[in-house]
Amino acid sequence: MNILxxxxxxxxxxxxxxLIEKRGHTxxxxxxxxxxxxxxxxxxxxxxxxxxxxxxxxxxxxIEDVKSKYSAEEISHLFIIMTAYSSEQVLAKAKxxxxxxxxxxxxxIAKAIDIFVGDSNEA
Amino acid sequence: xxxxxxxxTQKAISSKTLVRCNKEAINSFLGKTCIIDNHPHYELTxxxxxxxxxxxxxxxxxHSSIETSKxxxxxxxxxxxxxxxxxxxxxxxxxFQFFQSKNLTNxxxxxxxxxxxxxxxxxxxSFLKExxxxxxxxxxxxKLEKLQxxxxxxxxxxxxxxxxxxxxxxxxxxxxxTNQxxxxxxTLFQAIKKSKNRSFxxxxxxxxxxxxxxxxxxxxxxxxxxxxxxxxxxxxxLPQQDSDVEFFxxxxxxxxxxxxxxxxxxxxxxxCLFIFDSFENLPIEMETxxxxxxxxxxxxxxxxxxxxxxxxxxxxLRDTHFNxxxxxxxxxxxxxxxLLNTLKHELSNPLFGLQLSSELLLxxxxxxxxxxxxxxxxxxxxxxxxxxxxxxxLYTDTPALEKINIESLLNEVFTLTKSESxxxxxxxxxxxNSLKELETNQTYLAQIFFNLIINSSQAMKEAGxxxxxxxxxxxxxxxxxxxxxxxxxxxxxxDKKDYIFDTFxxxxxxxxxxxxxxxxRLAEKIRGNLTLxxxxxxxxxxxxxxx
Numbered sequence: 224m225n226i227l228x229x230x231x232x233x234x235x236x237x238x239x240x241x242l243i244e245k246r247g248h249t250x251x252x253x254x255x256x257x258x259x260x261x262x263x264x265x266x267x268x269x270x271x272x273x274x275x276x277x278x279x280x281x282x283x284x285x286i287e288d289v290k291s292k293y294s295a296e297e298i299s300h301l302f303i304i305m306t307a308y309s310s311e312q313v314l315a316k317a318k319x320x321x322x323x324x325x326x327x328x329x330x331x332i333a334k335a336i337d338i339f340v341g342d343s344n345e346a
Numbered sequence: 347x348x349x350x351x352x353x354x355t356q357k358a359i360s361s362k363t364l365v366r367c368n369k370e371a372i373n374s375f376l377g378k379t380c381i382i383d384n385h386p387h388y389e390l391t392x393x394x395x396x397x398x399x400x401x402x403x404x405x406x407x408x409h410s411s412i413e414t415s416k417x418x419x420x421x422x423x424x425x426x427x428x429x430x431x432x433x434x435x436x437x438x439x440x441x442f443q444f445f446q447s448k449n450l451t452n453x454x455x456x457x458x459x460x461x462x463x464x465x466x467x468x469x470x471x472s473f474l475k476e477x478x479x480x481x482x483x484x485x486x487x488x489k490l491e492k493l494q495x496x497x498x499x500x501x502x503x504x505x506x507x508x509x510x511x512x513x514x515x516x517x518x519x520x521x522x523x524t525n526q527x528x529x530x531x532x533t534l535f536q537a538i539k540k541s542k543n544r545s546f547x548x549x550x551x552x553x554x555x556x557x558x559x560x561x562x563x564x565x566x567x568x569x570x571x572x573x574x575x576x577x578x579x580x581x582x583x584l585p586q587q588d589s590d591v592e593f594f595x596x597x598x599x600x601x602x603x604x605x606x607x608x609x610x611x612x613x614x615x616x617x618c619l620f621i622f623d624s625f626e627n628l629p630i631e632m633e634t635x636x637x638x639x640x641x642x643x644x645x646x647x648x649x650x651x652x653x654x655x656x657x658x659x660x661x662x663l664r665d666t667h668f669n670x671x672x673x674x675x676x677x678x679x680x681x682x683x684x685l686l687n688t689l690k691h692e693l694s695n696p697l698f699g700l701q702l703s704s705e706l707l708l709x710x711x712x713x714x715x716x717x718x719x720x721x722x723x724x725x726x727x728x729x730x731x732x733x734x735x736x737x738x739x740l741y742t743d744t745p746a747l748e749k750i751n752i753e754s755l756l757n758e759v760f761t762l763t764k765s766e767s768x769x770x771x772x773x774x775x776x777x778x779n780s781l782k783e784l785e786t787n788q789t790y791l792a793q794i795f796f797n798l799i800i801n802s803s804q805a806m807k808e809a810g811x812x813x814x815x816x817x818x819x820x821x822x823x824x825x826x827x828x829x830x831x832x833x834x835x836x837x838x839x840x841d842k843k844d845y846i847f848d849t850f851x852x853x854x855x856x857x858x859x860x861x862x863x864x865x866x867r868l869a870e871k872i873r874g875n876l877t878l879x880x881x882x883x884x885x886x887x888x889x890x891x892x893x
Binding site (some may be wrong): 232233234235237238239241245307310311328329332 | 545585691694695696697698699700701702703705706709731
């Protein structure tokens with residue numbers, strides 16, 4: 224799988240990258256949402272894992288920006304949002320895009336990685 | 347002769363009337379003028395102000411709830427004429443009926459709130475006195491201790507039947523007033539009405555034409571003649587505190603009553619004055635009199651509000667237990683809540699990074715020594731995370747329960763307190779009948795012991811206690827687990843015993859004054875109670891936990 228991680232907390236970003244690479248996937252990582260949008264336009268990712276509150280923009284902004292490239296259906300499988308702060312509003316918005324949302328810190332790291340690299344068609 | 351007298355009385359009263367509207371203003375206000383029976387009449391196009399009508403056997407008396415100083419009494423034989431007149435003034439009979447019951451309901455509601463909102467009520471009353479309109483009244487909210495940390499209030503007012511609504515943005519210094527489309531008002535009103543948690547952000551409000559910074563608490567009021575939306579915001583992005591939301595929930599009825607009054611006064615005063623004016627010109631025999639202040643006090647809702655004896659009630663409050671220290675304490679608790687919220691926010695991300703990276707390292711091929719180190723780092727990270735969680739949990743959640751082994755929990759606490767309690771001899775002793783396990787929240791219980799042992803150790807170290815020891819004795823009595831924690835240190839001076847559980851009270855030079863206060867709260871959270879016991883030597887604490 225070709226995976227993109229967007230996370231501005233460098234230690235989280237690097238560790239996640241390593242943990243996923245250990246499972247045999249290719250991972251690119253960035254801390255900037257703007258840069259991520261460029262990367263998404265120029266590459267074909269099978270999975271995009273984004274933090275919600277980035278320093279420049281939000282994970283939802285990224286989704287909005289790449290809407291032209293992907294259908295709503297594709298977006299719901301492609302994106303997984305991570306957040307440390309899942310208010311009702313955030314959950315409602317995620318529901319709008321129909322994409323998975325994971326709370327930080329993860330309850331179980333191995334399981335979280337399973338979800339990241341998993342086939343998103345399963346529930 | 348009698349007629350003449352009445353005319354005279356009427357004239358005398360007229361000059362005493364507080365406010366008189368000029369006819370010109372009324373005309374432009376109502377838009378329509380017509381003449382009936384050679385007397386000037388005005389037709390009203392929407393609901394007029396409240397007029398209370400009391401019927402007795404031989405007369406009918408009319409008085410306004412706003413202009414309470416005046417009352418009209420009409421004799422029975424003239425009823426018909428009067429009713430015709432009233433019906434001309436009001437488009438339908440339904441309009442008529444609500445006049446009679448309206449004020450009473452309001453007043454009873456207010457009285458209900460009085461019982462649990464004494465203080466708020468007093469405050470709101472004094473605000474009402476200072477305010478000329480709903481804007482000014484609402485601006486006074488910032489003076490309520492509970493709402494001091496809020497920055498902006500939005501009011502949306504829609505007079506039922508009207509096609510536009512008003513949006514007033516209020517902060518401590520100024521008002522911004524704009525007109526709003528009724529459609530937007532309705533969308534907003536419904537969004538707030540349907541919401542369960544009463545906490546909103548820009549997106550959840552579907553608000554397109556006004557800005558809210560961060561989150562806000564909102565409430566909608568369906569009043570008699572108006573729909574009203576109140577939004578109050580701290581202009582920050584932290585989640586709303588439960589206590590704030592609860593405050594609103596609790597006092598919303600209280601606010602409602604005041605909004606009702608103010609809106610009715612503001613929108614209806616002119617209409618009301620006009621109706622009264624028109625009575626005076628009716629070609630029937632009518633007695634006009636000024637009601638005694640006693641009457642006004644008894645039956646006027648508005649007057650009662652304006653004349654409440656604040657001084658004596660305030661004095662009573664002051665004489666009992668209202669003091670500045672309490673207010674300061676409250677402020678600090680609010681501050682602490684905010685601080686914890688921010689801390690949780692700021693710390694949880696870096697800690698999570700540490701957790702991930704330490705797990706990553708643990709999965710690498712490392713020699714045992716390094717692995718052990720990283721394992722320690724990892725468990726410390728997890729502990730820090732749970733401490734943060736529990737701290738913020740103090741303000742909200744009910745704890746999760748699990749079965750724990752008491753001895754292993756206590757040993758764990760001893761390990762955690764090693765830095766402070768190294769030289770202390772620590773013993774755990776169970777009574778013969780005692781249970782060894784307990785279903786409770788492990789972190790809370792551990793935190794309580796942690797605080798007690800740290801306090802004890804520090805006190806004994808500072809006092810240079812010889813062969814310092816800490817004993818924990820556990821017994822089960824009457825479906826209660828009782829932990830007695832004693833030391834042989836200097837103990838707690840008699841004059842300080844009353845304060846040790848108070849938040850921010852500390853005897854240590856570097857203390858925060860939080861340890862025991864938090865412990866006591868934690869104990870309550872696990873259905874327990876932490877108390878200080880009398881002891882001939884050293885300090886003795888008792889923790890009772892219901893089984």
